[in-house]
Amino acid sequence: MAFSYLSAGESHGPCLAVIIEGVPAGLPLDEATLAADLARRQLKAGAGGRMAIETDRASILSGVMAGKTTGAPIALSIPNKDFAAWQGRAVPAYTTARPGHADLAACVKYGFDDIRCALERSSARETACRVAVGAIARAFLGHFGIRAGSYIASLGAVREAAVPPAEALAFAATSPVRAPNQAQADAYANAIHLAGVKGETLGGVIACQVEGLPIGLGSYVTPERRLDARLAAAVMSVNAIKGVEFAEAFANTELLGSALHDPIARDTAGHVCRPTNRAGGLEAGMTTGQPLLIRAAMKPIPTTLTPQRSLDFATGEPASTTYERSDTCPVPRACVVIESVVLIELAAALIEKLGGDSLPEMLARYAALPTADALRLSPEPKVFWPERPGL
Numbered sequence: 001m002a003f004s005y006l007s008a009g010e011s012h013g014p015c016l017a018v019i020i021e022g023v024p025a026g027l028p029l030d031e032a033t034l035a036a037d038l039a040r041r042q043l044k045a046g047a048g049g050r051m052a053i054e055t056d057r058a059s060i061l062s063g064v065m066a067g068k069t070t071g072a073p074i075a076l077s078i079p080n081k082d083f084a085a086w087q088g089r090a091v092p093a094y095t096t097a098r099p100g101h102a103d104l105a106a107c108v109k110y111g112f113d114d115i116r117c118a119l120e121r122s123s124a125r126e127t128a129c130r131v132a133v134g135a136i137a138r139a140f141l142g143h144f145g146i147r148a149g150s151y152i153a154s155l156g157a158v159r160e161a162a163v164p165p166a167e168a169l170a171f172a173a174t175s176p177v178r179a180p181n182q183a184q185a186d187a188y189a190n191a192i193h194l195a196g197v198k199g200e201t202l203g204g205v206i207a208c209q210v211e212g213l214p215i216g217l218g219s220y221v222t223p224e225r226r227l228d229a230r231l232a233a234a235v236m237s238v239n240a241i242k243g244v245e246f247a248e249a250f251a252n253t254e255l256l257g258s259a260l261h262d263p264i265a266r267d268t269a270g271h272v273c274r275p276t277n278r279a280g281g282l283e284a285g286m287t288t289g290q291p292l293l294i295r296a297a298m299k300p301i302p303t304t305l306t307p308q309r310s311l312d313f314a315t316g317e318p319a320s321t322t323y324e325r326s327d328t329c330p331v332p333r334a335c336v337v338i339e340s341v342v343l344i345e346l347a348a349a350l351i352e353k354l355g356g357d358s359l360p361e362m363l364a365r366y367a368a369l370p371t372a373d374a375l376r377l378s379p380e381p382k383v384f385w386p387e388r389p390g391l
């Protein structure tokens with residue numbers, strides 16, 4: 001399988017573990033590469049006390065020799081520093097289910113009477129594994145000039161501002177709240193502060209962009225090979241993500257067809273180009289060579305300092321939820337998680353497209369891929385899909 005992985009581990013167990021299969025040989029890889037992305041998952045803004053305890057470092061246990069991948073499965077472990085603090089401590093049973101978390105359905109499904117048996121694994125601590133795997137995907141795709149970034153488009157009631165994507169991505173890269181510009185950063189920081197004061201949690205919309213993609217990753221030939229479906233599933237698999245769209249898919253429904261679709265044209269240098277990107281970089285489940293634009297809606301997380309109405313499993317009586325350490329707004333921390341799951345899916349799609357066992361072999365094949373300019377289109381600079389009046 002191209003670039004697949006299986007993670008294991010509980011939030012307060014000794015460590016998280018993950019095995020990645022299908023990474024080609026010859027990719028330079030070290031623990032510092034993984035640490036850079038893991039640090040981005042530990043942004044302080046909106047984070048709870050756990051992040052002050054952990055300094056996530058992934059150890060590479062297999063699949064890398066002399067600083068390069070060997071093509072064998074790569075095993076990683078990420079210790080939970082908080083494990084030591086829980087050793088020998090009498091941890092009371094947790095029996096009041098939090099609305100919005102795994103608690104109620106998991107206890108019914110698996111027959112638990114202590115919610116901790118479910119929450120230890122349903123916790124988003126697991127996303128540290130995906131960020132470590134995503135860092136490998138990022139390193140791999142970087143050799144092909146494929147880069148990903150993200151920013152928070154809106155947070156709670158703070159609406160999206162019109163910021164050009166290049167500016168938004170550049171600003172967000174160093175913004176503690178992953179905002180697209182300073183005005184939004186101030187508004188986000190204030191909103192997170194106020195939510196914390198009120199004992200509330202905040203959600204938001206994460207915009208992720210990937211540049212440098214070739215034409216033709218994914219396929220329309222079977223539903224499983226559609227890259228839009230695979231990316232959407234990957235993004236939806238992240239804890240607390242409740243919606244996904246490519247470019248402005250929901251707003252695009254208000255346009256007429258001829259106003260929506262991205263014209264196919266030639267630029268002044270004679271290269272085939274798409275002057276707009278309302279499709280978000282995907283048509284018929286394949287990359288178009290345009291930037292991939294994907295948005296994820298993250299809900300306000302379930303654990304709130306403000307009690308919520310629930311039931312106590314132990315007594316069967318109505319009870320209010322209780323609060324143990326939790327984030328206020330993990331949206332800034334989730335940005336790198338979204339980038340990671342997107343990069344993992346793209347790495348798998350690129351490996352499927354190119355085949356081959358080693359990075360040098362793949363790079364040679366990549367250089368030989370056809371581009372849109374290989375089509376026998378008119379050499380005249382000409383718009384092939386002229387603007388048409390609406391219906």
Ligand SMILES: Cc1cc2nc3c(=O)[nH]c(=O)nc-3n(C[C@H](O)[C@H](O)[C@H](O)COP(=O)(O)O)c2cc1C
Pocket residue numbers: 048100101102122123124127238239240241299301302303304325326327328330333334337
């Ligand atoms: C990076 C990250 C951090 C999270 N931190 C918390 C948290 O501290 N407390 C909490 O209740 N939920 C947190 N969540 C969300 C829960 O894990 C999630 O809501 C829960 O697993 C239920 O799944 P669902 O929301 O996808 O239905 C976090 C999610 C992410 C991506």
